[in-house]
Amino acid sequence: MTAVELPSDAESAVATPEFEAAAIRQESRRGFLLALPSYSYLVLFFAVPLVIVVVYSFATRNRFGGTDLSGWNLASYARLSEPIVRDILFRSLWLALLTTLICLVIAYPFAYYLATRTPVVRNLMLVFVMIPFWTNFLVRNYAWRVILGNDGPFTDVTEAVGLGERELLFSKTAVVLGLVYSFLPFMILPLYAAIERIDKRLLEASRDLYASGWQSFRKVLLPLSMPGVIAGSILVFVPSLGAYVTPDILGGSKTTLLGSYIVTQFLTARNWPFGAALSFVLMAVMLTTTVVYFRKGGRTL
Amino acid sequence: MSRPTSSAVEPRGWTKGLLRANGWLVYAFFYAPILLLVIFSFSDSRNVGVWGGFTLDWYEEFVDSRQTQAALWNSVKIAVVSTAISVVLGTMSALALERFKFRGKQVFDALLYLPIIIPDVTMAVMMLLFFAEFFEVLNAVFGTELRKGFSSIALSHIAFSISFVSVVVRARLAGMSGHLEEAARDLYASRWKAFRFVTFPQILPGILGGALLAMTISLDDVVITQFVTGPGWTTLPVYVFGLIRRGVTPLINAVSVVMLMASMTLVALSLLVERVRNVGTNQRRGF
Amino acid sequence: MTAAVEITGITKRFGDVVAVDNIDLTIADGEFFALLGPSGCGKTTTLRMIAGLEFPTQGSLKIFGDEVGTLPPNKRPVNTVFQNYALFPHLNALDNVAFGLKMQGVKKSTAYSRALETIDLVQLSGMDTRKPSELSGGQQQRVALARALVNQPKVLLLDEPLGALDLKLRQEMQGELKNLQQNLGVSFVFVTHDQEEALTMSDRMAVMNEGKLLQVGTPEEIYEHPANRFVADFIGQTNLLEGRVVDAETVCLSNGARVTGFSDHPVGTEVAVSVRPERVRLGPRGESRPSETEVDGTAVDGATVDAATVDGAAVDGATVDAATVDGARVDGEVESITYLGNARVYRVRFDWMVIEVREENRPGATLHEPGTPVSVSWDPSAVSVVAD
Numbered sequence: 001m002t003a004v005e006l007p008s009d010a011e012s013a014v015a016t017p018e019f020e021a022a023a024i025r026q027e028s029r030r031g032f033l034l035a036l037p038s039y040s041y042l043v044l045f046f047a048v049p050l051v052i053v054v055v056y057s058f059a060t061r062n063r064f065g066g067t068d069l070s071g072w073n074l075a076s077y078a079r080l081s082e083p084i085v086r087d088i089l090f091r092s093l094w095l096a097l098l099t100t101l102i103c104l105v106i107a108y109p110f111a112y113y114l115a116t117r118t119p120v121v122r123n124l125m126l127v128f129v130m131i132p133f134w135t136n137f138l139v140r141n142y143a144w145r146v147i148l149g150n151d152g153p154f155t156d157v158t159e160a161v162g163l164g165e166r167e168l169l170f171s172k173t174a175v176v177l178g179l180v181y182s183f184l185p186f187m188i189l190p191l192y193a194a195i196e197r198i199d200k201r202l203l204e205a206s207r208d209l210y211a212s213g214w215q216s217f218r219k220v221l222l223p224l225s226m227p228g229v230i231a232g233s234i235l236v237f238v239p240s241l242g243a244y245v246t247p248d249i250l251g252g253s254k255t256t257l258l259g260s261y262i263v264t265q266f267l268t269a270r271n272w273p274f275g276a277a278l279s280f281v282l283m284a285v286m287l288t289t290t291v292v293y294f295r296k297g298g299r300t301l
Numbered sequence: 302m303s304r305p306t307s308s309a310v311e312p313r314g315w316t317k318g319l320l321r322a323n324g325w326l327v328y329a330f331f332y333a334p335i336l337l338l339v340i341f342s343f344s345d346s347r348n349v350g351v352w353g354g355f356t357l358d359w360y361e362e363f364v365d366s367r368q369t370q371a372a373l374w375n376s377v378k379i380a381v382v383s384t385a386i387s388v389v390l391g392t393m394s395a396l397a398l399e400r401f402k403f404r405g406k407q408v409f410d411a412l413l414y415l416p417i418i419i420p421d422v423t424m425a426v427m428m429l430l431f432f433a434e435f436f437e438v439l440n441a442v443f444g445t446e447l448r449k450g451f452s453s454i455a456l457s458h459i460a461f462s463i464s465f466v467s468v469v470v471r472a473r474l475a476g477m478s479g480h481l482e483e484a485a486r487d488l489y490a491s492r493w494k495a496f497r498f499v500t501f502p503q504i505l506p507g508i509l510g511g512a513l514l515a516m517t518i519s520l521d522d523v524v525i526t527q528f529v530t531g532p533g534w535t536t537l538p539v540y541v542f543g544l545i546r547r548g549v550t551p552l553i554n555a556v557s558v559v560m561l562m563a564s565m566t567l568v569a570l571s572l573l574v575e576r577v578r579n580v581g582t583n584q585r586r587g588f
Numbered sequence: 589m590t591a592a593v594e595i596t597g598i599t600k601r602f603g604d605v606v607a608v609d610n611i612d613l614t615i616a617d618g619e620f621f622a623l624l625g626p627s628g629c630g631k632t633t634t635l636r637m638i639a640g641l642e643f644p645t646q647g648s649l650k651i652f653g654d655e656v657g658t659l660p661p662n663k664r665p666v667n668t669v670f671q672n673y674a675l676f677p678h679l680n681a682l683d684n685v686a687f688g689l690k691m692q693g694v695k696k697s698t699a700y701s702r703a704l705e706t707i708d709l710v711q712l713s714g715m716d717t718r719k720p721s722e723l724s725g726g727q728q729q730r731v732a733l734a735r736a737l738v739n740q741p742k743v744l745l746l747d748e749p750l751g752a753l754d755l756k757l758r759q760e761m762q763g764e765l766k767n768l769q770q771n772l773g774v775s776f777v778f779v780t781h782d783q784e785e786a787l788t789m790s791d792r793m794a795v796m797n798e799g800k801l802l803q804v805g806t807p808e809e810i811y812e813h814p815a816n817r818f819v820a821d822f823i824g825q826t827n828l829l830e831g832r833v834v835d836a837e838t839v840c841l842s843n844g845a846r847v848t849g850f851s852d853h854p855v856g857t858e859v860a861v862s863v864r865p866e867r868v869r870l871g872p873r874g875e876s877r878p879s880e881t882e883v884d885g886t887a888v889d890g891a892t893v894d895a896a897t898v899d900g901a902a903v904d905g906a907t908v909d910a911a912t913v914d915g916a917r918v919d920g921e922v923e924s925i926t927y928l929g930n931a932r933v934y935r936v937r938f939d940w941m942v943i944e945v946r947e948e949n950r951p952g953a954t955l956h957e958p959g960t961p962v963s964v965s966w967d968p969s970a971v972s973v974v975a976d
Contacts, residue, residue: 015598015644015657023643023658031401035409038394038463042412045460049427056430110327113320116311125324127572132331134568136521138538139557142545143334145349146341149549152350153337181330188327213316234418242420244524249545259422266429266528279426283419290418480674483641486661487668488688488735498687502678 053283056276067272076277085261089281092258095172096240099179103187103236104229106180111191111228112221116200126192133185141178141249148174148250170252178246186235194228195221230293238286258282335561342554349549359555369556372540379451379526379536380519383458388512390459391466392504398467399474400482416461417468425528428457432529449531457529458519465518466511473507474500506574513571520563590653592617592743592775593638598647600633607633609799610647615743615777615792617652620769622790623779626822630799631779632671635745638777640664652742662691667736668745672752673728675720681707681731682716688739706738707731710768726757733765737772744769746778750785762789783823787811795819817974820862827868827943828860828974839973843939845918851973859975865946867970870934872954873919873961917965918943922956936964 013019058072079085114125132140148154148169158166168174198221206216222229244259251257256264258278265275312320342360346353363369397403398410416424436447481503485495523538530539537560544553593615600608608630615621623631636642637649640661649657656664667688675684682703689699707716710730720728729749736744749765750758766789769776780786786793787807794804795818803815814820821828831841839849839861849861920938934945934956943964947953956962 012655012657012659012663014648014655015646017645019658020643020645027401028403031397031403032405034393034401035397035403035406038390038413038467039405039409041390041463042409042416042460045431045456046416046427047412049431052430052434053423053427106323106327109320109323113312113324128328128331130572131565131568132335134517134571135335135564136538136557136560138521138523138542139338139560139564140334142541142549142553142557143338145545145549146338146554147334147350149348149350151348181334184327184331238418239420242422244422245542248542259420262422262426263524266426272430275426276430279423283423286418286420286423478672478674480670480672481676483661484668484670484674484676484735485687485691487639487641487666487670488739489662489691490687491662491691494691498691499676503676 050283053276053279056273057280059273059276061271061273076274079274080277080281088256088258088261091172091255092241095176095179095257096237096243099176099183099240100187100233100237102176102180103184104233107184107187107191107232108229111188111195114188114192115195129185129188133189137182138245138249140182141246144174144178144181145169145249148177169250170255172251172255174250175247175255175257178250179240179243182243182246183236183239186239187232190231190235191225191228194225194231198224234289234293238289241285242282338554339558339561342551342558344551344554347551349551349554359551360559362552363555363559366552368535368540369537372535372537373559375451375534376520376536376538379454379458380516383455383462383519384512384515386455387459387462387466387515388508391463391511391515392470392508394463394467395470395474395504395507396500399471400479413464413467416464421522421524424457424461425525428453428460428525429528432456449529450534453529453531454526454534454536457525458515458522461525462515462519465514466508469511469514470504470507473504473510477503509574510571513567513574517564517567520560520567590617591615591650592619592652593777594648594650594653595634595638596648596650598634598637598644598649600630600637600642601645606799608637608644611796611799611801613794613801613804615775617775618773620766620776620789620791621778622786622793623777623796624783624786624793624822625781625796627781628798629796631781631796632747634796635668635747635777635779638743639666639668639745641668665742666745667739667741668747669729669732669736669749671747671749673720673732675728675731675735677720680717680719681712681723681734684720684731685716685734685738687735692739703734703738706734709737710734725753726761729753729761733768741774743775743777746776748779748781751780751782758785765789787823795822797822812972814862814972814974817860817862817976820860820972820974825865825944825946827863827865829863829941829943830858830860833857833859833973841941843941847918847971848968849971849973850968853973853975857975859973862972862974863943863966863970865933865944866931866948868943868945868964868966870936870945870947870956871963871965872956873963917963919961919963922958922960922962924958925956934962936962 055069056067057076058074060068060071060073060075062068080089114122114129117125146152150169154168155166158164168177202220202224203216206220207213211219242259242262243257244263247255247257247260248263251260259282262275262278262282265271265278269275311317341349341352343355343357344352345356345358394409394413398406398413432449432453436449436453439445439447477500481499482495485499486492490498521538522536523542526536527539527542530536535543537556541553541556541560544550544556591614593613595611595613597610597612598608599606599610611630611634613634623634625631633642637644638651640656640659640663644657647657648655651665676687679687682700685706686699686703689702690696694702704716707713710733712727712730712734715723715727715731718727720731723731729752732749746765750761753761762785765776778786778790787810790807792804792806793810795802795810797818803810803819805813810819811823814823817828820826829839829841829847831839831847833851833853833855834840834846835855836852837848837850838846839851839859840846841861847861849859851859853859918936918938920936920943923935923937923942925935926933929949931946931948932953932955934947936943936945945964
């Protein structure tokens, strides 16, 4: 730092490049000081934990369920190829993908419908999408447990329709249902934002240029709303992949997913290194998808 | 942009019918489960999904249960403390990112983004391992007897709440013309006074919105809390989650409805704040 | 008398971009001064440096003799009317206006009574409790004005203050601003990209482009004697006829024709002859109008040097399609007409050049249909020879 003193507010001098540089530095220092508390907080309570997870994933589990930090190895990562683990990984990927697709199919027409309403109706509709978004996650999943449970409303309906007593609870279907229910707002909101931003005259122009309704959707609306599709998909896919509460409440032992499996490693199996490795895999998937999104020009999630 | 009347934009015929039906179905899908849950919480039956006549017994049990009461208060204490701290930190970060240039800004921005997009489970694992090591080190060095509990939960909640607050406040700051602060400075306000009398009143709705979001998330969190909680510091969601895993009882219905009401209250408050916020931005639209 | 603002050798760089490039500028006390230029020319940066919202990279900036270059905005005796006004949305009109006084520590009651007086001054009586969002664009503009004026600034800075208003209101406000300035006797420094606004309102103006100060002068000086090609082109409409200096009073156009044009550019300099459309007269070819006699006089002088041009062809050469030019006259053909209501603009083509001619729409004005061979002429003293 050069020796130029910033003059106090009362005195003044002829401007010089040194003064300007000092003023810019001071301004940047102000910004840095404002950020500093959160910056250090996040480094200590977020970045350091992140590093610890990585370190643990290379450690060894000792006989007493504790962890040996000496003697790094790749044993935990090697276990990823075990059939059981592979099954869980693929099942998680598949269910997360399925959830994302279902959400997309439901949310796209909904978001389009929303975007074409008058502003008053639209805002009202948006509020009623936001409410479940804000509502307690655990409670919303529990509600499905009640509905799908023994003699619950769902069986009442299937019996009334004549399908007999159908058991949905503790199945993959129930898990996907719960995931869709939990994360649908995450798909609707970015889609709506993307579609709303599109100049509707472009659709008119495409119709004027002889496109059919389907063609103007396929060639104009869909490509232009792609950022919303991708943002929404990431916002649904990532938490679905790491879901723990939903499969725990609505799924059974045959539907163990990555999230629940990780938790088991820590709370029951006490294999922390393996759990850390699994968490790291989950995080890697998350980071890759978001980085790809931002690289492709996405601005915000 | 908002001309919904054109034939190319406004859905027609069977498309319109399908879209409308889809809309109603989505809302039914969103609200039917919640509604059923509320109804069954008043049901006089030991089976959670069967209607057995009206009763308030389950709510009475909730009020009488010392465990639920304790869990409720734990949740509230943690939510209040973590919200208060994260609001201050989050607002400061938002100001730094939106109004200043400084070295390391990109890294800080990315670091702020991560807690929002990282899956709950991963964050929970991070916190579990961190506090295991952190408290061990502190206890060894300073001879303290820190254990997981209030501090570890609150510290974890702050770690993700800062990000949410900062996103909301930043959005508000981005919508506020920087000329307002310059105008204040031009009108003889010092930096502090410009913040105090112009910036702060302008971003206050954002700060409140961010606080409500932070509080909601703190009150809702079960995964991370479950990993960093200690003896005596079971929060309401963790308690309820434990109950559900052991087997559902109508008591859970009642507790759930109480949690639902808490969420709804916070939503209502945030909508109110949103309205205030919109009034504040009318001026910019009015040009 | 000390100048209100005295800028000496001011430069402002943003990284590698030079926003303002070593300018000198003096603004007198009580002057209505316009800073004019296209967007990105550095005019707003200059204004912001006077306000203190930007520190110069280098140079001296004095306000009434006091160096202020490194003072923060709240320590400078100037106030600004911002583009789009920057009214505080959470405060009503009165609190907006009283803001500066309160920040200076003026007693609340005094601050409010002075604020109310100023609100009256800008003719907003009764609007003091309204929020900015409840005021029309014009009213917001007045509040912004009052908010600055209440502090009795030594210089008032205005950044495109009328830009957000529609045409009618803008013209009305132009008059009011001018009146207000004359009554208060305070210097106004006014940034605009609208040359007409600058011409009509300012006592003196400066034209800027790409960070450089191109010309400073009264509107008349600048319109009549633009210092260079950019100024000639930017201020008002003009015909720029490309050519090269032959001698102190002759320019050889790029088609070989010679016209009279006084300049002190060295022989051979590439220049353009700037002729305002309204200074050009249009007549049927071969017809000599009485008003042209004097023109012809100079024309002959200019043309005698040049053998390539047939002297007097302008008068008789109706059959020749090639350009025939004497000192201040060319023959061509009407290409198109634009009807403006109060005037018509003819595009007259000769060779590959086009001259626009503006004729007032007076009763009895002859209409020259497209395709008509015509002859255009002008007073040689009405042209400027401009270089880059």
